[in-house]
Amino acid sequence: MKANTTSQKIAANLEQAFAASGFAEQGVDALRDASGVSLRTLYKYYPSRQKMVMAALEYRHQRYLQDIFTPPDATSEQSLSEILEAVSQWMQHNAPTGCLFHSAVAAYPNDEEILHMLQAHKHEVIERLVAVCKMPQAAGELAIIHEGLTQAWPTHKEQALAGAKRLAKLLCE
Structure with missing residues (x-):
């Protein structure tokens, strides 16, 4: 996913900053530096820390969907195994310490908007898995396999990838 506008570039940089250093450690100066813009510009687009977190999570959500799932109009179909491989590559390169959405909820446990973002992200991922796998009856199992991984x-x-693939194979049999 390419950041085209100033707000997207800021969101992309904030996503990387939160992924690298977490949500609690960084003050406004560090977020300004990470965003690559002045403090005034940062606050123009995202007037609060919560808005910065939400922008980073929304950007992450779109990037995750784009990286994991083949576009719907693509000529080739994805298998569940290929998707799990893509998830493991994502985790290795983008989330070696775990899901950024879960980290955000852990850092802001009373923020309903961040919790809703986590739920919306997970819901859309499972919807995509169900659509790709053509297994609407197995939404819960697909959610467990994805979340488990x-x-x-x-x-x-x-080992997590191997276990997820074994479970996926059993599910598809």
Whole structure:
């Protein structure tokens, strides 16, 4: 996903900053530096820390969907195994310490908007998995496989992928 506008560029930079350093450690000066704009410009687009977090999560959401799922108009179909491979590559390169959405909720446990963003992100991911796999009856199982892989990745890495693939194979049989 390419950031085209100033607000998207800021959101992309904030996403990277939060992914690298978490949500609690960075003050406004660090976020300004990470965003690559002046403090005035940062606050023009995102007038609060909560808005900065939301922008970063929305940008992350769109990037995740684009990186994991083949575009709907593509000529080739994706298998569940290919999607799990893509998720493991995503985790390795973009989220080695775990899901940024879960980290945001952990950092801001009383923020309903951030919680809603987590829920919306996970819901759309599962909708895409169901559509790709053509298994509407298995939405819960697909959610568990996906979440299991993303949550187990920080400690189990390739073993998490192998386990997710075994479960996916059993589900598809």
